[in-house]
Structure formats: C-alpha cells, structure tokens
Amino acid sequence: MKIVVTVKHVPDTNAEKVLDPQTKRLNRSAVENVLNPFDEYAIEEALRLRDASPDTTRVTIASIAPRSGLEILRKALAMGADDAVLLSDDAIAGSDTMATAYLLALLLRHIGCDLVLSGTQSTDALNGIVPAALAELLGVPCLTFAKKLMVEGNSVEIQRETEDGYARVRAPMPALVSVTKGINEPRYPTLKGIMGAKKKEIRTLSLTDIGADPTRVGAAGSKTVVESFAAAGARAKGTVITATDPREGARRIFDFLIERKAL
Ligand SMILES: Cc1cc2nc3c(=O)[nH]c(=O)nc-3n(C[C@H](O)[C@H](O)[C@H](O)COP(=O)(O)OP(=O)(O)OC[C@H]3O[C@@H](n4cnc5c(N)ncnc54)[C@H](O)[C@@H]3O)c2cc1C
Numbered sequence: 001m002k003i004v005v006t007v008k009h010v011p012d013t014n015a016e017k018v019l020d021p022q023t024k025r026l027n028r029s030a031v032e033n034v035l036n037p038f039d040e041y042a043i044e045e046a047l048r049l050r051d052a053s054p055d056t057t058r059v060t061i062a063s064i065a066p067r068s069g070l071e072i073l074r075k076a077l078a079m080g081a082d083d084a085v086l087l088s089d090d091a092i093a094g095s096d097t098m099a100t101a102y103l104l105a106l107l108l109r110h111i112g113c114d115l116v117l118s119g120t121q122s123t124d125a126l127n128g129i130v131p132a133a134l135a136e137l138l139g140v141p142c143l144t145f146a147k148k149l150m151v152e153g154n155s156v157e158i159q160r161e162t163e164d165g166y167a168r169v170r171a172p173m174p175a176l177v178s179v180t181k182g183i184n185e186p187r188y189p190t191l192k193g194i195m196g197a198k199k200k201e202i203r204t205l206s207l208t209d210i211g212a213d214p215t216r217v218g219a220a221g222s223k224t225v226v227e228s229f230a231a232a233g234a235r236a237k238g239t240v241i242t243a244t245d246p247r248e249g250a251r252r253i254f255d256f257l258i259e260r261k262a263l
Pocket of ligand 1: 006007008009019024025026036038039062063064065094095096097098100104117118119120121122124125126127128129130131224225226
C-alpha cells in the first residue's frame with residue numbers, strides 16, 4: 001500500500017504574521033516557516049500503518065511549497081517517512097484553494113497512491129477545503145475528521161468525529177482521509193531519524209513535470225481575489241464586576257449575561 005501524506009509549509013503558529021499590502025499575500029520570508037502542525041497527525045497515522053506492515057507499506061510525503069519547503073520535508077522524513085516529493089515553481093505563488101487542489105491532484109496522480117492522508121486544515125489560511133477538493137478532483141472517496149483509522153484489505157474505515165460522538169464511515173481505496181488532532185500523539189524525530197533523513201530521497205518537480213496547465217495556477221489562474229484586508233480592531237476592555245456581597249455579585253453577572261442574550 002502506498003500512503004501519501006500531503007503537508008503544508010506554514011508560518012510558525014506563534015509568529016506575528018504580516019500581510020504584504022502590494023501583493024495582499026502573507027509575507028512568508030519575514031517569519032520562520034514550519035510543518036503545518038495539523039499535518040503531523042496525518043504523518044504519525046501513516047507511520048503507524050507502515051510500522052504495522054513494513055514490508056508492504058510505503059509512506060511518501062507530498063508538498064507544494066517554495067524551495068525552502070525542503071526543510072519541512074526533512075522533518076517528516078526524520079519522523080520516519082520513506083521519501084518525499086516537493087512541487088515547487090515560481091508560477092505557483094498566489095494560487096488559491098482550488099488551484100492548490102488542482103496541482104495536488106496532478107502531483108498525486110503522477111506519483112500514484114492508494115491512500116491519501118491530510119490534516120483537517122492549515123494553521124495559516126485555515127480554509128479546510130483542500131482535502132475535499134483534492135478528493136473530488138482525484139475522483140476518490142473523501143473521509144473527513146477521522147479520530148480513528150483502520151485499513152482492512154482494500155478498504156479504509158474511520159471514526160468520524162461528531163459533536164456528540166462519532167460516526168463509522170467506510171470506503172474502498174484509493175481514498176482520502178483527513179485526520180483530527182485527537183487521532184494520535186505525533187512522535188518527535190530521534191537523532192537516528194534526523195541522521196537517516198539526510199540519505200532519504202526528496203524529488204523536486206516543476207509544473208512541466210506533472211503536466212500542469214499554467215493558466216490554472218498562480219494568482220492569474222485562481223478564481224478568488226483578495227480585494228482588501230484590514231487589521232482586526234482592538235478588543236474592548238472587559239467589564240469587571242465587583243461586589244462585597246456574593247449574592248449581589250452573582251445577580252449582577254446574571255443580569256449582565258441576560259442583557260447580552262448569553263443566557
Ligand atoms: C493573505 C492570504 C490570502 C488568501 N486568499 C485566498 C483566497 O482569496 N482564496 C483562496 O482560496 N485561498 C486564499 N488563501 C489561501 C492560500 O492560497 C492557501 O494556502 C491555499 O488555498 C490552501 O488552502 P489552506 O491553506 O487553507 O488549506 P486547508 O484546506 O486548510 O488545508 C488542509 C490540508 O490540505 C493539505 N494542504 C493544503 N495546502 C497544501 C500544500 N500547499 N501542499 C500540500 N498539502 C497541502 C494539508 O494536508 C492540510 O492539512 C490566502 C492566503 C493568504 C495568506
């Protein structure tokens with residue numbers, strides 16, 4: 001079984017993100033970039049499946065990113081993935097969700113896979129759309145929000161997280177599964193893993209290699225346009241309720257919440 005994990009190169013979650021007023025894009029060179037934390041759960045799940053059947057399972061990491069994205073691929077390889085592929089081309093800058101999914105679909109067809117694992121969302125753009133769009137373009141079933149994943153023969157079954165429990169969903173492979181944070185605890189790369197990652201293969205491909213139509217990528221090939229953006233307004237100061245009598249304090253908090261229709 002060939003498992004491909006899609007991973008995104010994102011600005012460090014704790015870094016202050018800066019939007020470029022000219023391009024209306026995130027200035028990625030101004031901050032440290034990391035492996036999308038949500039994707040670490042997908043990598044871990046793929047590694048667990050591989051570790052259960054090491055002779056018949058292979059884990060490949062796939063990403064669309066600038067060449068600096070090689071760094072995050074090394075981290076995924078250090079965690080234990082077998083190899084990685086990076087799609088990098090200057091013409092990709094400015095691609096929206098659909099253009100990204102289009103490219104990922106071509107990339108995954110190019111390298112081939114039985115099971116695609118992804119995070120539920122990225123920490124920078126937070127669209128949470130790429131997995132469903134990718135599955136649609138690949139023409140494979142899409143199982144989202146998995147908090148548990150099992151592969152049996154040629155099918156995959158998940159426990160899909162819901163508000164009050166979970167639903168069991170099964171599909172034949174090839175299929176795509178997006179995993180939630182609750183599914184596992186991602187491993188840290190060991191020193192042996194970090195050293196071993198240096199010898200693992202990372203293929204870098206361009207738009208031509210995967211046969212992409214250049215008019216469908218980048219800002220020009222994207223149907224969505226960022227017209228403008230503005231900083232969020234400063235948060236209003238909170239209201240402090242002080243009372244010497246606890247009953248009186250409770251009553252005033254109650255009134256406050258009622259007034260704002262919170263109760
Ligand atoms: C300032 C700014 C404006 C933007 N404006 C728009 C806009 O107008 N319209 C629009 O559609 N998008 C816009 N984007 C989003 C941007 O182009 C996204 O990076 C892209 O659309 C992917 O969506 P996402 O990051 O939300 O992925 P999600 O759908 O949240 O990602 C889910 C999963 O998909 C996979 N994935 C996502 N991206 C990649 C990748 N590059 N390589 C490999 N796997 C990946 C990962 O497994 C990830 O966990 C904007 C971003 C910024 C910073």
